[in-house]
Amino acid sequence: MTTWSAKAYSDGTLHLAGEIDYSVAPQVRRYLHDYAGSSANTLLLNLQQVEYIDSTGLAILLELRRILLSQERSISIVKASEGVARLFTLTQVAALFGMEKKTGDQEGTNAS
Incomplete structure (x- = not known):
């Protein structure tokens, strides 16, 4: 069974963890x-x-982005695992979520 979790932090960041697929x-x-x-x-x-x-x-995040934009709001991915960053780059949606290509331990496509 696929598991995932979410936790909101006081800095306003929502942290997701685990596996996000069709089953969840x-x-x-x-x-x-x-x-x-x-x-x-x-x-x-x-x-x-x-x-x-x-x-x-990925479709869920794109849908959420569309909804937020219609409300004059936005969504930004501040950190991502290597696999997530790779998917967003391959599907050419990284820029839509503010995931500029960066290196090392910087935010955006952080692989650590």
């Missing part, structure tokens, strides 16, 4: 929509502990 998509979508509805302005996501994300998980 309804729960992840509901959680992110509820969280976004209760937060203000930019939604900051830390995906550094996400071990795996499939196209369904």
